[in-house]
Amino acid sequence: MEQKKLTIGVTGLNNIDSPGPGVSVIRGIKESEIDARIIGLAYENLEPGIYMPGLVDKTYLIPFPSTGSEAFLERLEYIHSKEKLDIIIPNFDSELYLFIKFSDKLLEMGIHTFLPTMEQFEERHKDNLPEYAKKYGIKVPESRPIVNSKELSNLPKPLSYPYFIKGKFYEAFKVVNNNQGIYYFNKLSAKWGLPVVVQQAINGTEVNVIALGDGEGNTVSAVAMRKQYITDKGKAWGGITLNDERLLEITHHIIKETKWRGAMELEMIKTDEGEYYLIEINPRIPAWVFLAVGAGQNIPEMVCRLATGEKVEPITTYKYGKMFIRYSWDLIGDIADFEKIVIFGEL
Amino acid sequence: MNKRIYERPVLRKVVEGIPNKFGSLKRLRPISTIDNVEIDSLIEEYGSPVFVLSEKTIRDTYKNAYRAFSTRYPKVQFAWSYKTNYLDAVCRIFHQEGAWAEVVSGFEYEKAIDNNTPGNKIIFNGPDKSEEDLVKAINNKSIIHIDHFDELYMILGLTDQLKERPQVAIRVNMDTGIIPQWDRFGFNYENGEAWNAINRILSSKKMDFIGLHVHIGTYITISKPYAVAIEKLAALANKTYNRFQKSIGYIDVGGGFASQNTLQGAYMPATDTTPSFDDYAHAITTAMTAANFPNNETPTLILETGRALIDDAGWLAGTVLANKRLADGRRSMVIDAGVNLMFTSFWYDHEIYPVHESSYQSEPTTIYGPLCMNIDIVRKNIDFPMLNKGDHFVIKRVGAYTMTQWMQFITYRPNIVLIDQHEKVHLIRKQEDKEVFRRQELVPDYLQN
């Protein structure tokens, strides 16, 4: 059957030292059998994905979600009128709220997405993790939302040093004494608001899973990975795929219980005793998705197929010992391209 | 020859990595009318600035809120929170729609009586009720929500002198997961204080204990804590029934519903995140239905929501006084309404609009009020089109707390008008003038000349 050419909008083209997933997602799509026209959706005029040769067919700047849905949707409508988008794959935590909230409206326009439900999205927030764990029978480190730095000197047992202190949306710091705790509390609360979450540090190895749920409880794809080296920004420098059955079992369990729809990243700690603690759930494709593609599971492709209503058979195997090594590469641009993005918001 | 439309020249530095106009600019569309009444004509007739209230919006909002709750629960009663906006005209609209009065001071109580509210439809809340206030409330059979033990004992002391039995409820505070926990009002649930208060009331046999009241906080944007609160109140009701064979007539869940004003520091605009009345109603009535109240009875559900009912109905229209460049080159604009009228500017990012299309260019701007005070900032940073001196602006959603918390500071307070449902404009509070102050002030004889 002749395949229709799909026009796919992708965000997160900021392929910098703390990269967004967009470029990897696009590479996944380009390696698949999907005949795609790629429309980059960028927030900032220097996002490398805009300028990378052969990556996007066209890029449009879009307003930050914090500008509000009105401006956001208006811009998407404009882009849609030019490009007839079939699918959008949003890749930032901060934009997911709007894409989920307006997914029906987008669908009416003819734009498909494949995202978690609002309930699934809200439920897995950091400050709700203990409750989430209880509901779905998952182990999580002891944690507590706090609103006052005074609480730090009197944390309930068994919370003890070292612990992580985490901002409501982003950022985490390891804390070994009270002064440090207060310093980071002030910093995080000023930046991300309250509460700030204190989470017991667990000794062990950080392992991650990228997974895709079909919304009916089936895990369509899951690849486990260990970060081999972490940058000072806490991002993976390199990683390697793992054969860890217990980790995949936990992933299947979470997706089955929550009926998760869409891609997710599970961040977990495996202790020396072989126990697994869930640290965080990211409700989107992580930046290291291309490793999963390389190991045999093309998650961006499957997201596109699920979004357009195709039935996708679960893939249960992948190659172990596949690695990714992240590198930077200076690409030569020209002020003329920069001018076009700045003046017209399109390139 | 027709001349072309002028637009002022602009030069803007491109900052790499920072979103440009496609990233941050939300074109502000001018708002030139409120309920089809020209804002320019309102300013011309009633001066600048002027507060404008829309009766249509008030009634529509109330009806929408009432529908959301009453279609989900059989016994629903709203009580208008006077402190949110106690202009008589506003209160009377809510009373016409069927709301009782919820007051927190002797002053508000008097206003409610003046607005012809029957005594038994006034709920008297708050920590400050004088003996005189309580006598009046007891005699009028108003509902007293007891806040602390000193008040409880004062009422107990009054029962010997009065023939009416006080109609009382207690306010309960509790941990609902909301941060900060409001524990300064009422009796605490977790430490047993609330239960002690109920015991004291019922064993005295001198008052009618008719309800339970909780108010979990303000600007609550998630609806789950209400469910937690109702569960705990139901437990108290059951305990009360088991000990005293007395069932509770109503559960008052207070207010605290958020309006669509965006709190400073919030990432997303509130218009995208604030729960609707249906969201709140769903959470609250589901909890009411799920909770097992004693004797299978269905207590009345009372709501004291203020902000969410009135915020949208209020507007503030005014005039640009000046434009200036700040030391660092940033643009600023001075308008004739400041924090004296909008105390709420300290925590909201108020939505402000030009009344007429002036320029397609907009620029990050700080908007200052007219006061000779450094803190008089209406918006710290807003992408705003260039308005000229004398141009009009209008601020949206200022119906709640502005007209009660405003300050007479440095200048007079302005007129407030109401646009009725037939788009006719009524003055409902006169602007102050020097006579108002002459009446209030006394100059000792020796300073007369």
Place this chain on the structure above:
Amino acid sequence: MSKLNSLAISDNGFIFKPSTGESFTTNEIGLMIINLLKEGKSADEIISVITEEFDIDAISAGRDLYEYLDFLKREKMLD
């Protein structure tokens, strides 16, 4: 006016300053002013060109022009 001549100015109103690597955007009237400056026109001459072509009085046009010139000076594009 030599400083203005060293700028790369496109018809879209995009200005690139090779000496510092900075870029700027301006609008149609801004572009027109820069071109008139390059021709060596004085402020008063520019004002009269603007008031002739656009629906604006000389006082307002002058106020905006001087503000614009200040910007150019602040960014060291004009002496």
